[in-house]
Amino acid sequence: MARIQLRGVSHRFDTAGAAGADWVLREVDLDLTQQRIGVVGGNGSGKSTLARLLNGLVRPTAGTVLVDGHDTVREGRRVRRTVGFVFTDPDAQIVMPTVAEDVAFSLRRRRLTRPQVAEAVAQALAQVGLDGLGERPAHLLSGGQKQLLAIASVLAVQPQVLVCDEPTTLLDARNSRRVAQLLAGLAQQVVLVTHDLDSLTGFDRVLVVDGGRVVADDSPGPALAWYRRLVQ
Amino acid sequence: MLGLYHPGTSVLHRTPAALKLLVLAIVVLPVAVWPVVTVTSVVAALLLVATVTSQVPPRVVGSQLRPMVPILALAALFQGLSGSWVGAGALLASVTTGVWAAALVTLTTTTTDLLDAVVAVLRPARRVGVDPERVGLVLALTIRTIPVLAGLVEEVRQAQAARGSRSLRAFAVPVLLRTVRHADRMSEALAARGLDD
Numbered sequence: 001m002a003r004i005q006l007r008g009v010s011h012r013f014d015t016a017g018a019a020g021a022d023w024v025l026r027e028v029d030l031d032l033t034q035q036r037i038g039v040v041g042g043n044g045s046g047k048s049t050l051a052r053l054l055n056g057l058v059r060p061t062a063g064t065v066l067v068d069g070h071d072t073v074r075e076g077r078r079v080r081r082t083v084g085f086v087f088t089d090p091d092a093q094i095v096m097p098t099v100a101e102d103v104a105f106s107l108r109r110r111r112l113t114r115p116q117v118a119e120a121v122a123q124a125l126a127q128v129g130l131d132g133l134g135e136r137p138a139h140l141l142s143g144g145q146k147q148l149l150a151i152a153s154v155l156a157v158q159p160q161v162l163v164c165d166e167p168t169t170l171l172d173a174r175n176s177r178r179v180a181q182l183l184a185g186l187a188q189q190v191v192l193v194t195h196d197l198d199s200l201t202g203f204d205r206v207l208v209v210d211g212g213r214v215v216a217d218d219s220p221g222p223a224l225a226w227y228r229r230l231v232q
Numbered sequence: 233m234l235g236l237y238h239p240g241t242s243v244l245h246r247t248p249a250a251l252k253l254l255v256l257a258i259v260v261l262p263v264a265v266w267p268v269v270t271v272t273s274v275v276a277a278l279l280l281v282a283t284v285t286s287q288v289p290p291r292v293v294g295s296q297l298r299p300m301v302p303i304l305a306l307a308a309l310f311q312g313l314s315g316s317w318v319g320a321g322a323l324l325a326s327v328t329t330g331v332w333a334a335a336l337v338t339l340t341t342t343t344t345d346l347l348d349a350v351v352a353v354l355r356p357a358r359r360v361g362v363d364p365e366r367v368g369l370v371l372a373l374t375i376r377t378i379p380v381l382a383g384l385v386e387e388v389r390q391a392q393a394a395r396g397s398r399s400l401r402a403f404a405v406p407v408l409l410r411t412v413r414h415a416d417r418m419s420e421a422l423a424a425r426g427l428d429d
């Protein structure tokens with residue numbers, strides 16, 4: 001399991017010197033060492049930015065983010081091999097026309113032989129329950145299947161950590177449950193940003209983000225109680 | 233190309249993609265520059281044999297040619313009225329055989345194999361600053377983005393219909409904005425998959 005450390009992290013988007021640009025995140029200090037970590041917060045609270053900081057997709061304006069001691073800014077590529085990322089909209093994440101090809105695409109730079117790639121693809125698809133759909137055009141999959149494919153494409157490279165930014169927001173209840181169950185059963189460390197509070201059952205730790213600050217950091221019971229009070 | 237690959241084990245399926253692309257060029261070139269009945273007939277006969285042995289159902293091959301029909305009909309009509317009807321027939325035959333050959337390549341080759349072939353062919357161009365992997369990635373993204381954009385246009389069209397709007401501007405602006413947003417998200421996703429250099 002990787003150790004993710006945030007030290008004095010603040011972030012604001014570059015608004016070309018606009019006066020009064022708001023900070024999206026302010027002075028966040030965290031050690032993420034648990035196996036299952038949930039992140040909740042309202043729209044615009046800064047939780048998606050927090051998620052993107054964990055694999056260097058967003059560079060902090062101030063402070064440092066370290067994954068197993070590697071700086072996400074200076075060693076971004078190395079960090080991204082350790083930390084996989086699943087986005088809300090799988091259509092933006094799927095690159096290749098067919099299911100198997102998209103998973104194989106993740107392995108292009110691994111210098112594997114064709115049989116090794118085929119085996120890794122089959123394993124990743126079986127892991128998410130898409131075995132037998134390898135030749136299916138990606139654009140003909142259902143929304144739930146697309147999200148499972150996006151997850152399979154990330155899992156194929158065997159990251160140590162999976163950061164998921166609202167992966168069930170565009171899905172119906174059945175597919176949301178399917179994705180949540182899949183994430184719950186993974187061997188990887190999972191950081192899940194979500195509005196679906198039920199999907200955090202059994203998690204080790206939940207962070208509540210509001211106004212760019214982590215306002216609660218506890219086990220799911222107390223943290224979610226705090227969050228419910230916050231939104232009422 | 234939009235996931236049209238038809239799985240199979242025929243000789244055509246097993247032929248390396250680079251060789252298929254080379255043969256495609258060899259087949260299309262003479263038909264295009266020398267559109268006489270003899271050449272086109274020979275090429276069509278070869279394509280017929282290739283189609284029969286490819287294990288791809290003829291209706292699937294036919295569905296690749298169908299979208300060309302209106303364009304071909306218009307082009308032939310124009311050629312017939314402004315030139316000769318023999319020329320129109322030659323034009324029809326040459327374009328049809330070209331598309332037929334390209335369809336056979338597409339239906340029997342995975343996009344990954346095609347990209348690998350493109351990357352291999354472009355490798356010597358590295359010396360003049362061309363990055364073959366990047367060209368392959370651009371091609372893959374182009375292919376993948378077509379159905380995404382089609383879906384996006386349909387969403388905007390339905391939203392417009394729901395509001396009873398027929399304004400071209402009210403259609404074009406959201407399509408453009410969503411396209412840019414999709415490009416932005418895709419670039420972020422590529423970076424997350426380690427393709428950010």
